[in-house]
Amino acid sequence: MDLLALADFNLVARHGGIGRAARASGRPKATLSRRVADLERRLGLRLFERGAHTLKLTEEGRALFERTAALLNELDESVAAIASGGKRPRGTLRISAPLFFAQAAMGKLAAGFAMRYPDVRLEVTTEDRIVDMIEEGYDLIIRVNPAPDENLIGRVFLRDRLVVVANPALVRPEGDVAVPSVVRGAGDQGHVWPITTPGGRSQINVAAVLSLSSMFMVRDAVRAGVGVARLPISLVAHDLLNGQMVHWGDVDGPEVxxxxxxPSRRLLSARVSVFLEYLKEAFPTGRPEELTSFITS
Incomplete structure (x- = not known):
């Protein structure tokens, strides 16, 4: 197998076109096109569907890309590690993180990591959607309560819990009267919130008056007194301590x-390994108070 042709195929597949791959790598378009065509001829397979202005992976092309991209990346890492004496991780580390954690901690984490490991280029994308790690080229993703996936290896590094909070001036109504609420996202439109208090389980009837896309926006709206909200204790612990908010109860549900x-089939790269250790150092016990310190400091 021609590794150079395979590497050029991966380059084109990753960038979604020969022109974009050529601009990103500084390689001539004609060279990339010829190598991809040579690889298709040797394999007896069509790896790309070619349109007038588009280039799309075929089913066989997608399978080849998914199975070889990580292997080529590991090969590059091994060569770089040997060349540097194996002392320092290097290369690009691509991470996908959820919005709340990214806003709360990733800026400070990324800065500290970059200063400690200057040979690693850290790229962090903020999104809550489910991502395809292989196809989208991520080395590591951070997610809240992810669904089981046999293709992924994971570990919990931080725990949190949701609480119902309000401005002290907002009086909790009695009976079935609904209280104004602030929710995150248009899909969060539940009318009854089960909660747990020292007195036992109960519920709060709510009517959404604001739908916001960020937990920090929801917190600020609650501070202003517009309604109650379900928020991570890590985000509101300081407000509860100084009296800007009051605690109506813990959300009755699974832990956060x-x-x-x-990926389980990928060898753990030096870049991923040191980032995992860096997270462990930042959150040694994994308790919500450690995230609160990131938010308030």
Whole structure:
């Protein structure tokens, strides 16, 4: 197998076109096109569907890309590690993180990591959607309570819990009267919130008056007194301590756990390994108070 042709195929597949791959790598378009065509001829397979202005992976092309991209990346890492004496991780580390954690901690984490490991280029994308790690080229993803996936290995590095909070001036109504609420996202339109208090389980009837896309926006709206909200204790602990908010109860539901995930069939790269250790150092016990310190400091 011609590794150079395979590497050029991966380059084109990753960038979604020969022109974009050529601009990103500085390689001539004609060279990339010829090598991809040579690889298709040797394999007896069509790896790309070619349109007038588009280039799309075929089913066979997608399978080849998914199975070889990580292997080529590991090969590059091994060569770089040997060349540097294996002392320092290097290369690009691509991470996908959920919005709340990214806003709360990733800026400070990324800065500290970059200063400690200057040979690693850290790229962090903020999104709550489910991502395809292989196809989208991520080395590590951070997710809240992810669904089981046999293709991924994961570990919990931080735990949190949701609480119902309000401005002290907002009086909790009695009976079935609904209280104004602030929710995150248009899909969060439940009318009854089960809660747990020292007195036992109960519920709060709510009517959404604001739908916001960020937990920090929801917190600020609650501070202003517009309604109650379900928020992570890590985000509101300081407000509860100084009296800007009051605690109406804990949300009755599963715990909130933040996981780091990476592909099970991929060897753990030095970059991922040191980032996992860096997270462990930042959150040694994994308790919500450690995230609160990131938010308030």
């Amino acid at each position: 756990a933040l996981w780091t995930l990476y």
